[in-house]
Amino acid sequence: MVQQDNSRKHPVYFCFHAERDRQRALHVSALTGTVDQNRLSDWTDESWEAAAELGEQGLQELIDEKLGDSAVTCLLVGERTFEKPWIGAMLQRSLELERGILAIHVHDIPDENGNTVKKGPNPMGRLTYPGRDRQQYPFTSAYPTYDWKHSDGDRNVAAWIEKSMDPSGTGID
Template identity: 30%
Template sequence: MARNAFYSFHYVPDNWRASQVRNMGVVEGNRPVSDNDWEAVKRGGEAAIKKWIDGQLYGRSVVVVLIGANTAGRKWINYEIEKGWSDRKGVLGIHVHNLKDSGGDQSYKGNNPFNDFTLGSTKLSSIVKTYDPPFTTSTSVYKHINDNVADWIEQAIEIRGQY
Protein backbone atom coordinates (compact mmCIF):
# COMPACT_ATOMS: atom_id res chain seq x y z
CA MET A 1 0.00 0.00 0.00
CA ALA A 2 1.38 3.41 -0.96
CA ARG A 3 1.87 5.65 2.04
CA ASN A 4 1.88 9.42 2.08
CA ALA A 5 4.27 10.94 4.57
CA PHE A 6 4.43 14.34 6.20
CA TYR A 7 8.04 15.23 6.98
CA SER A 8 8.64 17.39 10.03
CA PHE A 9 12.06 19.02 10.46
CA HIS A 10 13.87 22.17 11.59
CA TYR A 11 14.06 24.02 8.30
CA VAL A 12 17.14 26.24 8.43
CA PRO A 13 19.81 23.75 9.48
CA ASP A 14 18.22 20.53 8.19
CA ASN A 15 16.40 21.32 4.94
CA TRP A 16 19.21 19.82 2.84
CA ARG A 17 19.28 16.65 4.93
CA ALA A 18 15.48 16.47 4.83
CA SER A 19 15.43 16.84 1.05
CA GLN A 20 17.71 13.82 0.75
CA VAL A 21 15.23 11.68 2.68
CA ARG A 22 12.18 13.16 0.95
CA ASN A 23 13.68 12.58 -2.49
CA MET A 24 14.50 8.92 -1.93
CA GLY A 25 11.24 8.04 -3.66
CA VAL A 26 10.49 5.21 -1.23
CA VAL A 27 7.31 6.90 0.02
CA GLU A 28 5.31 9.78 -1.27
CA GLY A 29 5.87 12.94 0.69
CA ASN A 30 4.56 16.42 1.06
CA ARG A 31 5.55 18.97 -1.53
CA PRO A 32 8.57 20.99 -0.45
CA VAL A 33 7.75 24.54 0.54
CA SER A 34 9.95 27.31 -0.80
CA ASP A 35 11.49 29.91 1.49
CA ASN A 36 9.16 32.54 0.00
CA ASP A 37 6.04 30.42 0.53
CA TRP A 38 6.97 29.70 4.14
CA GLU A 39 7.64 33.39 4.81
CA ALA A 40 4.18 34.22 3.43
CA VAL A 41 2.58 31.59 5.67
CA LYS A 42 4.47 32.91 8.73
CA ARG A 43 3.31 36.48 8.03
CA GLY A 44 -0.24 35.24 8.56
CA GLY A 45 0.52 34.48 12.21
CA GLU A 46 -0.05 31.42 14.34
CA ALA A 47 -3.52 30.66 13.01
CA ALA A 48 -2.22 30.68 9.43
CA ILE A 49 0.71 28.43 10.33
CA LYS A 50 -1.58 25.92 12.07
CA LYS A 51 -3.96 25.98 9.11
CA TRP A 52 -1.07 25.37 6.70
CA ILE A 53 0.31 22.49 8.80
CA ASP A 54 -3.17 20.97 9.18
CA GLY A 55 -3.62 21.16 5.40
CA GLN A 56 -0.24 19.52 4.82
CA LEU A 57 -1.10 16.72 7.26
CA TYR A 58 -4.48 16.05 5.63
CA GLY A 59 -4.49 12.72 3.79
CA ARG A 60 -1.10 11.65 5.16
CA SER A 61 -0.58 8.24 6.73
CA VAL A 62 2.40 9.11 8.87
CA VAL A 63 4.44 11.92 10.38
CA VAL A 64 8.17 11.35 9.92
CA VAL A 65 10.18 13.61 12.22
CA LEU A 66 13.65 14.10 10.79
CA ILE A 67 15.69 14.75 13.90
CA GLY A 68 18.62 17.11 13.63
CA ALA A 69 20.73 18.79 16.28
CA ASN A 70 18.02 21.28 17.36
CA THR A 71 14.74 19.62 16.38
CA ALA A 72 13.47 18.67 19.84
CA GLY A 73 11.39 21.27 21.61
CA ARG A 74 10.67 23.46 18.58
CA LYS A 75 7.16 24.89 18.72
CA TRP A 76 5.93 23.89 15.28
CA ILE A 77 7.58 20.48 15.30
CA ASN A 78 5.84 19.85 18.63
CA TYR A 79 2.57 20.94 17.05
CA GLU A 80 3.12 18.57 14.09
CA ILE A 81 3.86 15.65 16.43
CA GLU A 82 0.85 16.37 18.62
CA LYS A 83 -1.48 16.92 15.67
CA GLY A 84 -0.27 13.80 13.85
CA TRP A 85 -0.71 11.65 16.94
CA SER A 86 -4.13 13.06 17.78
CA ASP A 87 -5.22 12.53 14.15
CA ARG A 88 -4.27 8.84 14.57
CA LYS A 89 -1.38 8.94 12.10
CA GLY A 90 1.70 6.81 12.49
CA VAL A 91 4.57 8.80 14.01
CA LEU A 92 8.29 8.02 13.93
CA GLY A 93 11.62 9.75 14.17
CA ILE A 94 14.82 9.40 12.15
CA HIS A 95 18.09 10.98 13.25
CA VAL A 96 19.62 12.75 10.23
CA HIS A 97 22.64 14.43 11.82
CA ASN A 98 25.12 12.23 9.94
CA LEU A 99 23.73 13.12 6.52
CA LYS A 100 25.80 15.89 4.99
CA ASP A 101 24.28 19.31 4.41
CA SER A 102 24.79 21.47 1.30
CA GLY A 103 28.24 22.47 2.59
CA GLY A 104 29.29 18.84 3.07
CA ASP A 105 29.07 19.08 6.86
CA GLN A 106 27.55 16.68 9.34
CA SER A 107 25.99 17.80 12.61
CA TYR A 108 25.61 16.37 16.08
CA LYS A 109 22.87 14.10 17.34
CA GLY A 110 19.87 15.95 18.71
CA ASN A 111 17.58 14.98 21.56
CA ASN A 112 14.56 12.76 21.05
CA PRO A 113 11.60 15.13 20.50
CA PHE A 114 9.14 12.50 21.73
CA ASN A 115 10.54 12.79 25.27
CA ASP A 116 8.52 16.01 25.59
CA PHE A 117 5.14 14.23 25.31
CA THR A 118 3.27 11.87 27.61
CA LEU A 119 0.22 9.65 27.32
CA GLY A 120 -1.00 9.46 30.88
CA SER A 121 2.23 8.68 32.72
CA THR A 122 3.96 7.07 29.72
CA LYS A 123 6.46 9.05 27.67
CA LEU A 124 5.62 9.04 23.97
CA SER A 125 9.29 8.19 23.35
CA SER A 126 8.66 4.74 24.86
CA ILE A 127 5.93 4.13 22.26
CA VAL A 128 7.10 5.96 19.14
CA LYS A 129 10.15 4.43 17.48
CA THR A 130 13.14 6.62 16.77
CA TYR A 131 15.84 5.36 14.44
CA ASP A 132 19.49 6.36 14.54
CA PRO A 133 21.33 4.84 11.57
CA PRO A 134 24.38 2.99 12.93
CA PHE A 135 26.84 4.63 10.53
CA THR A 136 28.97 7.75 10.47
CA THR A 137 29.46 8.22 6.74
CA SER A 138 26.71 10.11 4.97
CA THR A 139 26.42 7.63 2.10
CA SER A 140 25.97 4.70 4.52
CA VAL A 141 23.40 6.64 6.56
CA TYR A 142 21.50 7.49 3.36
CA LYS A 143 21.51 3.85 2.23
CA HIS A 144 20.35 2.63 5.66
CA ILE A 145 17.44 5.07 5.71
CA ASN A 146 16.55 4.30 2.10
CA ASP A 147 16.60 0.54 2.74
CA ASN A 148 14.46 0.73 5.90
CA VAL A 149 12.14 3.75 5.86
CA ALA A 150 9.20 1.96 4.22
CA ASP A 151 9.27 -0.75 6.93
CA TRP A 152 9.68 1.86 9.68
CA ILE A 153 6.60 3.67 8.37
CA GLU A 154 4.50 0.51 8.30
CA GLN A 155 5.59 -0.28 11.85
CA ALA A 156 4.70 3.26 13.01
CA ILE A 157 1.22 2.94 11.53
CA GLU A 158 0.80 -0.45 13.19
CA ILE A 159 1.97 0.92 16.56
CA ARG A 160 -0.44 3.86 16.32
CA GLY A 161 -3.30 1.46 15.73
CA GLN A 162 -2.59 -0.08 19.14
CA TYR A 163 -3.11 3.20 21.05
Protein backbone atom coordinates in the same frame (compact mmCIF):
# COMPACT_ATOMS: atom_id res chain seq x y z
CA MET B 1 5.45 18.30 1.86
CA VAL B 2 3.06 15.45 1.22
CA GLN B 3 2.68 13.45 -1.96
CA GLN B 4 0.87 10.18 -2.51
CA ASP B 5 3.14 7.10 -2.64
CA ASN B 6 1.67 5.09 -5.50
CA SER B 7 3.12 1.78 -4.34
CA ARG B 8 2.04 1.76 -0.70
CA LYS B 9 -0.67 4.42 -0.57
CA HIS B 10 0.85 5.84 2.64
CA PRO B 11 1.62 9.52 2.08
CA VAL B 12 4.24 10.74 4.53
CA TYR B 13 4.61 14.19 6.07
CA PHE B 14 8.24 14.93 6.89
CA CYS B 15 8.61 17.32 9.81
CA PHE B 16 12.07 18.90 10.06
CA HIS B 17 14.10 22.07 10.62
CA ALA B 18 13.73 23.51 7.10
CA GLU B 19 16.67 25.91 7.22
CA ARG B 20 19.19 23.41 8.63
CA ASP B 21 18.07 19.97 7.49
CA ARG B 22 16.48 20.42 4.07
CA GLN B 23 19.19 18.46 2.24
CA ARG B 24 18.91 15.65 4.78
CA ALA B 25 15.13 15.60 4.29
CA LEU B 26 15.60 15.44 0.52
CA HIS B 27 17.85 12.41 0.94
CA VAL B 28 15.42 10.56 3.21
CA SER B 29 12.32 11.37 1.18
CA ALA B 30 13.99 10.38 -2.10
CA LEU B 31 14.49 6.87 -0.73
CA THR B 32 10.83 6.55 0.27
CA GLY B 33 9.24 7.83 -2.93
CA THR B 34 6.47 9.40 -0.85
CA VAL B 35 7.10 13.12 -1.28
CA ASP B 36 7.15 15.64 -4.09
CA GLN B 37 10.74 16.92 -3.79
CA ASN B 38 9.68 20.39 -4.92
CA ARG B 39 7.39 20.82 -1.89
CA LEU B 40 9.89 20.01 0.86
CA SER B 41 10.72 23.65 1.54
CA ASP B 42 7.16 24.86 2.07
CA TRP B 43 7.32 24.84 5.89
CA THR B 44 9.63 27.66 6.93
CA ASP B 45 10.13 29.95 9.88
CA GLU B 46 8.21 32.60 7.94
CA SER B 47 5.10 30.43 7.62
CA TRP B 48 5.33 29.56 11.32
CA GLU B 49 5.67 33.22 12.30
CA ALA B 50 2.73 34.23 10.12
CA ALA B 51 0.56 31.53 11.68
CA ALA B 52 1.72 32.43 15.19
CA GLU B 53 0.56 36.02 14.64
CA LEU B 54 -2.94 34.63 14.05
CA GLY B 55 -2.82 32.80 17.38
CA GLU B 56 -3.50 29.18 18.20
CA GLN B 57 -6.23 28.92 15.55
CA GLY B 58 -3.82 30.10 12.84
CA LEU B 59 -1.23 27.57 13.90
CA GLN B 60 -3.80 24.77 13.98
CA GLU B 61 -5.02 25.64 10.48
CA LEU B 62 -1.46 25.62 9.14
CA ILE B 63 -0.73 22.28 10.79
CA ASP B 64 -3.91 20.74 9.39
CA GLU B 65 -3.04 22.07 5.94
CA LYS B 66 0.49 20.68 6.11
CA LEU B 67 -0.58 17.27 7.40
CA GLY B 68 -3.14 17.09 4.61
CA ASP B 69 -3.99 13.52 3.70
CA SER B 70 -0.81 12.05 5.16
CA ALA B 71 -0.94 8.68 6.87
CA VAL B 72 2.43 9.01 8.59
CA THR B 73 4.29 11.85 10.30
CA CYS B 74 8.04 11.33 10.15
CA LEU B 75 10.05 13.63 12.42
CA LEU B 76 13.57 14.10 11.06
CA VAL B 77 15.73 15.00 14.06
CA GLY B 78 18.76 17.14 13.35
CA GLU B 79 21.06 19.00 15.70
CA ARG B 80 18.58 21.81 16.45
CA THR B 81 15.17 20.42 15.48
CA PHE B 82 14.07 20.61 19.13
CA GLU B 83 14.24 24.43 18.92
CA LYS B 84 11.29 24.65 16.54
CA PRO B 85 8.19 25.60 18.56
CA TRP B 86 5.71 24.04 16.12
CA ILE B 87 7.18 20.50 16.33
CA GLY B 88 5.24 19.61 19.48
CA ALA B 89 1.94 20.89 18.10
CA MET B 90 2.52 18.99 14.85
CA LEU B 91 3.17 15.70 16.66
CA GLN B 92 0.22 16.16 19.04
CA ARG B 93 -2.08 16.80 16.08
CA SER B 94 -0.69 13.72 14.32
CA LEU B 95 -1.60 11.71 17.44
CA GLU B 96 -5.14 13.15 17.45
CA LEU B 97 -5.52 12.28 13.76
CA GLU B 98 -4.26 8.74 14.45
CA ARG B 99 -1.33 9.05 12.07
CA GLY B 100 1.61 6.72 12.19
CA ILE B 101 4.48 8.53 13.91
CA LEU B 102 8.21 7.90 13.93
CA ALA B 103 11.40 9.87 14.44
CA ILE B 104 14.71 9.47 12.65
CA HIS B 105 17.99 11.04 13.77
CA VAL B 106 19.49 12.44 10.54
CA HIS B 107 22.55 14.27 11.89
CA ASP B 108 24.96 11.88 10.10
CA ILE B 109 23.50 12.52 6.64
CA PRO B 110 25.78 15.03 4.89
CA ASP B 111 24.32 18.37 3.82
CA GLU B 112 24.91 19.94 0.39
CA ASN B 113 28.49 20.80 1.46
CA GLY B 114 29.24 17.31 2.74
CA ASN B 115 29.01 18.34 6.40
CA THR B 116 27.33 16.43 9.20
CA VAL B 117 26.19 17.88 12.53
CA LYS B 118 26.00 16.80 16.16
CA LYS B 119 23.17 14.55 17.28
CA GLY B 120 20.35 16.67 18.67
CA PRO B 121 17.76 15.77 21.31
CA ASN B 122 14.59 14.05 20.17
CA PRO B 123 11.62 16.45 20.60
CA MET B 124 9.36 13.43 21.25
CA GLY B 125 11.15 13.00 24.58
CA ARG B 126 9.36 16.02 26.02
CA LEU B 127 5.88 15.22 24.66
CA THR B 128 3.29 13.03 26.36
CA TYR B 129 0.09 11.24 25.45
CA PRO B 130 -2.71 9.99 27.74
CA GLY B 131 -2.63 6.25 28.34
CA ARG B 132 -5.61 3.95 28.86
CA ASP B 133 -5.14 4.44 32.59
CA ARG B 134 -5.34 8.24 32.14
CA GLN B 135 -1.70 8.69 33.08
CA GLN B 136 0.65 10.61 30.82
CA TYR B 137 3.38 8.70 28.96
CA PRO B 138 6.24 9.99 26.82
CA PHE B 139 5.83 9.74 23.05
CA THR B 140 9.13 7.88 23.01
CA SER B 141 7.49 4.99 24.86
CA ALA B 142 4.96 4.49 22.05
CA TYR B 143 6.63 5.70 18.87
CA PRO B 144 9.95 4.45 17.52
CA THR B 145 13.07 6.51 17.00
CA TYR B 146 15.74 5.35 14.58
CA ASP B 147 19.28 6.49 13.88
CA TRP B 148 19.84 6.85 10.13
CA LYS B 149 23.48 5.79 10.12
CA HIS B 150 23.49 3.15 12.86
CA SER B 151 20.20 1.57 11.76
CA ASP B 152 21.06 1.58 8.03
CA GLY B 153 18.41 4.08 7.00
CA ASP B 154 19.32 3.88 3.32
CA ARG B 155 18.03 0.32 3.28
CA ASN B 156 15.42 0.37 6.05
CA VAL B 157 13.49 3.66 5.90
CA ALA B 158 10.64 2.27 3.80
CA ALA B 159 10.16 -0.57 6.30
CA TRP B 160 10.23 1.89 9.22
CA ILE B 161 7.47 3.93 7.61
CA GLU B 162 5.43 0.83 6.84
CA LYS B 163 5.85 -0.39 10.44
CA SER B 164 4.66 2.97 11.80
CA MET B 165 1.31 2.31 10.12
CA ASP B 166 0.67 -0.68 12.42
CA PRO B 167 -1.13 0.67 15.53
CA SER B 168 -0.49 -2.54 17.46
CA GLY B 169 3.12 -1.50 17.83
CA THR B 170 2.37 1.71 19.71
CA GLY B 171 0.51 0.56 22.80
CA ILE B 172 -2.01 3.35 22.23
CA ASP B 173 -5.71 2.61 21.80
